[in-house]
Amino acid sequence: MPDLTPELLLHGYSMGIFPMAEHRDDPEIFWVDPRRRGIFPLDGFHISRSLARAMRRTRFTINIDTAFKDVVSGCADRADTWINAEIFALYAKLHAQGHAHALEVWEGDVLVGGVYGVTLGRAFFGESMFSRRDNASKIALACLVDRLNRGGFTLFDTQFLTPHLASLGAQEITRAAYHARLEMALMKNADFTAPHAATPQDVEQRMTQIS
Template sequence: MDYDIPLIIDGYRQGLFLMAEDEDEEGSSTLGWYSSNARTLIPLDDRFRYPKSLQRVLNQNRFSVAINRDFEAVVEGCADRPSTWISPELKTIYYALHRAGWAHSFETWQDETLAGGILGLAIGGAFIGESMFFRIPDGSKVAMVKLVEWLRDRHFLLFDAQMMNPHLARFGAYIISNQDYQALLKDAIQRPCLFYPRSPDPHPSTDEFF
């Protein structure tokens, strides 16, 4: 199925996000656009923090980090939970956005095992985080720290985490009003930031570690 990628990106540019509603009795769900009165942001300045125990993990270099090495596996990992808003149709949309160069997976690996990852969209200087998961303890936490470093180095203005939870609060996540979010988003999407080079190959096979 083909999707109107420019229309979808325009929705995100307006501060909306896609979610699937709960499944009905027949097991199907409806995809829709949503907004929120408040948004959760991950700070890209000195407000970002993490536990000292995680610093020890980082110092031990337990994980390598990659971008888009296995995008589909990250999408599947994010959706693999008892209750998920990532429906089969939304997965397909993420794959289409990835092929178009908008959606990315930021991954941690232990040898050849995917430890964790973060799924999101990069639009200008805004990174819109959709979901994250881990298969090995600390996998997603290391991904978070390294992703913040990556965004800082590329002068991103905004790291949108959408909704607050205790895990994000440990990294200094904070809530702003939708009005403030819209103003920040407007500035961010106009920045000429490049999250990751876009491949001319419509089905890229990226395997880059750093």
């Protein structure tokens, strides 16, 4: 693989592929194009009664892009991670260019969860998330889906489908179906940073009214 640059990364995403390393100490990076692709239908987030109750009662606050590197570090802080030093540096550069964003979950002044990804056109490519408190990752995803909807996005790519994501409404589609959705999403632009109320309580209210 030629040396990766932010521009090459974005080109890869536009083609439906994304980079990974085997583990944090492996300098080799390879492209991935899964046969089955995980996506989050932006009108299909499943908010259970228990999650709705947790969102109404939580003291968590939500920010975006105030601690991008800390979110990536939180995602990499596990025994088995594909985020090596080069990948970390590349996504930091994409963030500086406005193509990578983080949604953060705070408990007071402590970062307790978050999710980050890449934006291109009306597609959000979710990369990784972490949680250090109960419900932090679920609330992060709910607030992320709300932000993507309100910012004009049409595709939320989760790369793979996990049981955790499936329990919240994520689905698996074929590679061909994913590429068709991606092609449509790249035709227009969306705005991840569009301002709107994003407290967990606001998001819970909007989502339960829709459902």
